[in-house]
Amino acid sequence: MNNLKELKIWNKAIDLAVDVYKATSTFPTDERYGLISQSRRAAVSISSNIAEGAGRNSVKEFNNFLGIANGSSYELQTQLVIANKLAILESEILNPLLDQIDELQKMTYGFQQMLDKKINRKI
Numbered sequence: 001m002n003n004l005k006e007l008k009i010w011n012k013a014i015d016l017a018v019d020v021y022k023a024t025s026t027f028p029t030d031e032r033y034g035l036i037s038q039s040r041r042a043a044v045s046i047s048s049n050i051a052e053g054a055g056r057n058s059v060k061e062f063n064n065f066l067g068i069a070n071g072s073s074y075e076l077q078t079q080l081v082i083a084n085k086l087a088i089l090e091s092e093i094l095n096p097l098l099d100q101i102d103e104l105q106k107m108t109y110g111f112q113q114m115l116d117k118k119i120n121r122k123i
Contacts, residue, residue, distance in 0.1 A: 004054055009107045013047035013069070016100045020076065023093050027083065035083050042076035045069070046104065063115040070108045077101050 004010050020043035024036045046069045053065025080097055083089035 004051055007050065007054060009104065009111060010047055010050045010054065012100070012104055012107065013050055016076075016097070016104060017043040017047055019097060019100065020080075023080075023089060023097060024083075027088050031088065035079055035086075035088070039076060039079045039083070042072045042079060045072035046076070059115050059118050063112055063119065066108050066112050066115070070105060070112075073101050073105050073108070 017040075020039055024039050027036050049065045049069035049072065053062040053069070056062055056065065077098060080089060080094055080101075084091060084094045
């Protein structure tokens with residue numbers, strides 16, 4: 001079991017979710033059940049899956065949940081780019097969000113590589 005508050009990756013994922021909520025608050029109301037909902041769900045899913053994995057009983061399970069979190073980050077990236085192409089999310093807001101997502105993806109990949117080494121040592 002891991003202490004979530006000490007996991008830098010979880011804290012950054014929380015910050016991203018908050019920023020996505022703020023960014024999507026300006027979307028048109030007819031997107032409430034479309035891009036607003038999908039983007040927010042994907043953003044929350046990233047930190048939630050990191051948390052769920054951290055609370056699991058094995059390193060292998062944690063690694064699996066990091067993979068799910070990473071998948072959600074790619075979903076979010078796609079949704080935000082679509083919003084930008086639809087002119088409902090300005091590039092000035094999009095680009096910093098994409099930078100945060102990119103950083104999280106790199107951190108997730110690195111964390112998974114470290115956990116893979118732990119898993120392979122136990123075999």
